[in-house]
Amino acid sequence: MSNVILEKIVKRYGSLEVVHGIDLNIAPQEFVVLVGPSGCGKSTTLRMIAGLEEISDGTISIDDRVVNRVAPKDRDVAMVFQNYALYPHLNVADNIAFGLRIRKESKQKIAESVEEVGEILGLTPYLDRRPANLSGGQRQRVAMGRAIVRRPKVFLFDEPLSNLDAKLRTQMRAEIKRLHKRLGATSVYVTHDQVEAMTLADRIVVMNGGIIEQIGTPMELFKNPANIFVAGFMGSPPMNQLHGFIQNTAEGPHVNINDTLIKLPTSLNVEDKKPVVVGMRPEHMSLSADGDTSEIPIALELVETLGSEALLHSTLGDEPFIIKAETNGDLDHLQDVSKVYAPRDSIKLFDKETGKAIREQAGS
Numbered sequence: 001m002s003n004v005i006l007e008k009i010v011k012r013y014g015s016l017e018v019v020h021g022i023d024l025n026i027a028p029q030e031f032v033v034l035v036g037p038s039g040c041g042k043s044t045t046l047r048m049i050a051g052l053e054e055i056s057d058g059t060i061s062i063d064d065r066v067v068n069r070v071a072p073k074d075r076d077v078a079m080v081f082q083n084y085a086l087y088p089h090l091n092v093a094d095n096i097a098f099g100l101r102i103r104k105e106s107k108q109k110i111a112e113s114v115e116e117v118g119e120i121l122g123l124t125p126y127l128d129r130r131p132a133n134l135s136g137g138q139r140q141r142v143a144m145g146r147a148i149v150r151r152p153k154v155f156l157f158d159e160p161l162s163n164l165d166a167k168l169r170t171q172m173r174a175e176i177k178r179l180h181k182r183l184g185a186t187s188v189y190v191t192h193d194q195v196e197a198m199t200l201a202d203r204i205v206v207m208n209g210g211i212i213e214q215i216g217t218p219m220e221l222f223k224n225p226a227n228i229f230v231a232g233f234m235g236s237p238p239m240n241q242l243h244g245f246i247q248n249t250a251e252g253p254h255v256n257i258n259d260t261l262i263k264l265p266t267s268l269n270v271e272d273k274k275p276v277v278v279g280m281r282p283e284h285m286s287l288s289a290d291g292d293t294s295e296i297p298i299a300l301e302l303v304e305t306l307g308s309e310a311l312l313h314s315t316l317g318d319e320p321f322i323i324k325a326e327t328n329g330d331l332d333h334l335q336d337v338s339k340v341y342a343p344r345d346s347i348k349l350f351d352k353e354t355g356k357a358i359r360e361q362a363g364s
Helices: 044-051 092-102 107-120 136-148 166-183 196-201 218-223 228-233
Strands: 004-013 015-024 029-034 059-060 079-080 154-158 186-189 205-207 211-216 240-249 254-257 259-264 275-280 295-296 299-305 309-316 317-326 338-345 350-351
Touching: 004 044, 004 211, 015 044, 015 196, 015 211, 015 299, 029 044, 044 059, 044 079, 044 186, 044 205, 059 196, 079 136, 092 107, 092 136, 107 136, 166 196, 166 228, 186 196, 196 218, 205 218, 205 228, 211 218, 211 228, 228 240, 228 275, 240 259, 254 275, 259 295
Parallel strands: 029 186, 029 205, 079 154, 154 186
Antiparallel strands: 004 015, 004 059, 205 211, 240 254, 240 275, 254 259, 275 350, 295 338, 299 309, 309 317
């Protein structure tokens, strides 16, 4: 499989610049997910890789070949769209085979390829059906089959699961992950759903306003967001962000939030009184004082049950604060929670002015 390299890519529509000189290096066989809110430039970037959008500046290379002026059909990429784009008058087998027929492949090769793809995607019993007689998940598998059968250098997915219901999305995510492992394909996938990104990606590219905010593995982004935007976008529910200031004491560094002192990792060396934004993951909070923790008083407003877990919607001072807790099959013990505990090593700090993460000091 092939690599994909984007160097200083810019996209303008007239005087409006929507992608601002991004760089991205996708390794062979890697599954990279572009994620971000609507209008962040992720789908435009994918379409530039496919050749469906012309780039305004920069260089795109596929398999170490510059493709800036190469037509989409000659880039050897296959794209799976949100709306399936199946031919309603053709059956499943003919939809899958359509691209091979356009390329004038032999009848024997087409038949063998369709049979192989049908088996990979579990579509063999449906090859004679038309799209109208398929479920949404089956139609999306046909769309993927049409891409797979070409054996392209790169697979491109543009929000392929957004039209499916929640259960089907979960099933299709697992199928896409299994398919990627089986084919070893280089894949670029666009979604606005960060859960989808966390599930599928080898690496995630978080985009916002036409720039790349951070690139990393799902756990790198979850544990060490580069800035306030990534912290608030990745995670479900997202990281709590509260305003405070540094207060160094004889017991070590603390942050003061509404007169509540919270212990900071000792490796965070920040000047006293500095205004900061404090990041605390809902799942890192505890209802018991186990280990090196800080007690945080909260005003509980709502308990939202999720089955085995519940979200405790509360406030710390006048700022919203969410805690994820286990129910143990019963909500009674969660109804009168008035304090939680924050492990020292789970606290993240962000510069209030720049929004960038304040990193731990090397060698501390």
